[in-house]
Amino acid sequence: MDSSFERVGIIGSGPAGWTAALYAGRAGLEPTVFTGWEPGGQLMITTDVENYPGFPEGVMGPEMMSLFRRQAERFGAKVVESHVDAVELDGPVKTLQLGDQTARFQTVIISTGASAKWLGLESEKTFGGYGVSACATCDGFFFRGKKVIVVGGGDTAMEEANYLTRHAERVFVVHRRDTLRASQIMQQRALNNPKIEFIWNAAVDEILGEMEPVRQVTGVRLRSTLDDSTWEMPIDGVFIAIGHSPNSSLFHGLLDMDETGYLKVEPFSTKTKIPGVFACGDVIDSVYRQAVTAAGTGCMAAIDAERYLEALGA
Secondary structure (H helix, E strand, C coil), rough: CCCEEEEEECCCCCCHHHHHHHHHHCCCCCCCCCCCCCHHHHHHHHECCCCCCCCCEEEEEEEHHHHHHHHHHCCCEEEEECCEEECCCCCCCCCEEEEEEEEEEEEEECCCEEEECCCCHHHHHEEEEEEEEECCCHHHHCCCCCEEEECCHHHHHHHHHHHHCCCCCEEECCCCCCCCCCCCHHHHHHHCCCEEEEEECCCEEEEEEECCCEEEEEEEEECCCCCEEEEECCCCCCCCCCCCCCCCHHCCCCEEEECCCEEEECCCCEEECCCCECCCCCHHHCCCCCHHHHHHHHHHHHHHHHHHHHHHCC
């Protein structure tokens, strides 16, 4: 790319990024979307999405992201299937480094998302979306009347376990220790819930399942953290709830973030501390982490960028 600059650069291509591109495109700002290493974000590993408005029969995650992309491109968004390696955000023109190329923009919208933390088992990948999940509110509905495991001991795990009791017949919480890290109120809610049972001093050693006639989880192999003994347990689903990591390392030292790494924006806004730089989606959201909320903030970011450019007379 040459030394001239464009108006809007969008880093990331999940629901927030594509929505920002759609709105910026309709405003005639000709945005450029840099898809990153995981085009489409976490929805690309989500099989059925049944809670996004407008899809009464549900939709596959990858199909939804394809539709988002097509709609953004319809309104003039340019797509660069590349990862941004470095950024320079100060000053009126921001520079994005992509390998040995640079791209320059008056505004940058950050929609790099967040990634669920996983156990690191190959079987997590094999059965991801087929009984293994990191989002109870996304996938709990599919486990009505079934038995599931939640892995973790913090607030996220307790919240996921309590939520899953709305759907599942039984919820087992597997924790490496015999005490929880969760806040006292979250602990008590889970400990007092008659549908939740705790398996202490244990870790998931392997996720078991079958590929035919349908790919599905059938059980887990648990390992004692006290004596290393193992045993198998039949189960229908495994929810990994050991936290999320915002994909914000690119902006360390440049933008304000909380202790976990979520980017900070002004209240009721997507503005970061640097004029012309906006952030949206899961990289700013440690609470809701839903496709629909990410898309909403993507819309906000595009409008904020448009107003910023209008004030510049650009």
